[in-house]
Amino acid sequence: MTLRRLATLTTILLGTVGSMQAGLPDWSGQWENVGATPDATGGFNQSLEQVLRTLQWGPPNKPEVQARVDRIVAMEHKRLEAIARGEDPGGAARACTFGYPAIMLDSPLMFEVLPTPKETTLIFSSREIRHVYTNGRQHTPKDELWATPWGDSIGHWEGQTLVIDTIAVKSAFGSSESEGVSVVAFGDVEGEQTITMLSPQAHFIERIRMPDKDHLEDQMTVIDPTNLTAPWHMNRTYERVAHIHRMVYEDCEGEERNPIVNGHFTLAPPPGPAKSRQ
Amino acid sequence: MSRLLNYAVIVLAATLPASSLLAHHSFAMFDQSKSVELRGTVKSFRWSNPHVFIQLLVTKEGSDDEEWSIEMTSPEHLARVGWKPGTLKPGDKVTLVIHPMRDGVKGGQYLSGTGPGGPLIGSPQPSQGEGK
Numbered sequence: 001m002t003l004r005r006l007a008t009l010t011t012i013l014l015g016t017v018g019s020m021q022a023g024l025p026d027w028s029g030q031w032e033n034v035g036a037t038p039d040a041t042g043g044f045n046q047s048l049e050q051v052l053r054t055l056q057w058g059p060p061n062k063p064e065v066q067a068r069v070d071r072i073v074a075m076e077h078k079r080l081e082a083i084a085r086g087e088d089p090g091g092a093a094r095a096c097t098f099g100y101p102a103i104m105l106d107s108p109l110m111f112e113v114l115p116t117p118k119e120t121t122l123i124f125s126s127r128e129i130r131h132v133y134t135n136g137r138q139h140t141p142k143d144e145l146w147a148t149p150w151g152d153s154i155g156h157w158e159g160q161t162l163v164i165d166t167i168a169v170k171s172a173f174g175s176s177e178s179e180g181v182s183v184v185a186f187g188d189v190e191g192e193q194t195i196t197m198l199s200p201q202a203h204f205i206e207r208i209r210m211p212d213k214d215h216l217e218d219q220m221t222v223i224d225p226t227n228l229t230a231p232w233h234m235n236r237t238y239e240r241v242a243h244i245h246r247m248v249y250e251d252c253e254g255e256e257r258n259p260i261v262n263g264h265f266t267l268a269p270p271p272g273p274a275k276s277r278q
Numbered sequence: 279m280s281r282l283l284n285y286a287v288i289v290l291a292a293t294l295p296a297s298s299l300l301a302h303h304s305f306a307m308f309d310q311s312k313s314v315e316l317r318g319t320v321k322s323f324r325w326s327n328p329h330v331f332i333q334l335l336v337t338k339e340g341s342d343d344e345e346w347s348i349e350m351t352s353p354e355h356l357a358r359v360g361w362k363p364g365t366l367k368p369g370d371k372v373t374l375v376i377h378p379m380r381d382g383v384k385g386g387q388y389l390s391g392t393g394p395g396g397p398l399i400g401s402p403q404p405s406q407g408e409g410k
Contacts, residue, residue: 108355110354244358266379
């Protein structure tokens with residue numbers, strides 16, 4: 001064994017021992033939403049109905065919020081109809097950010113969870129990171145706080161359950177903090193989706209635990225008196241990624257694979273090697 | 279169908295003015311109502327972000343080969359179900375089932391396939407039937 005390998009092994013062992021001494025669970029490995037295992041087309045294996053049932057979807061929207069949601073869904077249907085005709089309904093934007101809470105609830109991404117005594121870090125294949133501070137600190141003071149797509153999270157351990165408290169969330173694609181937070185659920189067919197809107201004051205409480213060695217579970221409660229008539233409870237379960245045992249990342253750079261030409265989408269496969277291998 | 283792509287579309291619609299759209303992340307250019315079977319030879323297997331492409335040379339009797347661009351999902355997604363950068367190699371004889379482009383361009387969205395070793399990863403096994 002080389003010195004470098006010995007040093008690496010020692011570091012890993014010390015880290016593991018450190019976590020064990022702190023009484024923290026071992027959640028190592030890569031995780032994905034149950035039902036979000038991709039196929040070669042990028043598809044998923046759950047219908048919208050299954051996803052909604054799994055999530056216990058049913059936001060208790062206030063009437064004015066539901067009216068806004070209905071308008072959004074109707075607008076989206078028109079947009080999807082235009083896309084289905086191969087038309088470009090508007091200017092393109094670029095983003096590779098899911099943001100919270102979507103990244104926990106209905107994303108196709110895989111992630112790792114790294115519990116340490118003072119912080120648990122969740123790292124996603126979109127290169128998004130959630131920092132959950134468990135060192136007893138309070139939320140960031142208001143005069144230092146601004147909304148971000150991942151919010152401001154603190155947490156504590158109740159036995160082997162990580163309890164996370166998150167505030168100051170804004171939509172990952174939003175242009176304004178005042179627009180609040182969108183929560184979306186998808187099925188396995190393009191256009192099969194639903195959405196609700198939370199206010200910028202939405203407050204999220206999660207309880208993450210490992211019910212068995214191959215699953216993690218996230219019980220999420222959304223408290224948002226501005227938009228909801230009551231707290232909204234959701235569940236999500238994650239399973240181990242089967243075929244890859246390291247993190248690899250989505251890369252949203254250079255996304256010109258489907259440029260719009262004369263108002264219609266077309267294909268632009270990446271350039272091949274300088275010299276053909278044939 | 280890609281939920282990752284779906285996601286981007288509706289979230290933008292929900293939060294930005296109606297003129298905004300993550301257009302490059304839609305599969306709408308493919309005709310989801312049609313499935314086409316292509317037999318050919320792999321020219322290249324482009325393990326690239328954001329999506330992987332198979333460049334396929336389709337033999338046409340009495341004329342030159344046609345080159346088709348077959349779009350798959352991201353390397354991250356493919357790796358999670360067992361694909362690797364070398365799963366397909368130039369010269370491999372394959373049969374691919376795709377959703378073709380709506381506008382007649384020689385391209386499509388990958389659905390399933392059969393390669394030198396049998397069904398490609400994630401494709402129906404022979405006993406299950408291709409169904410396409």
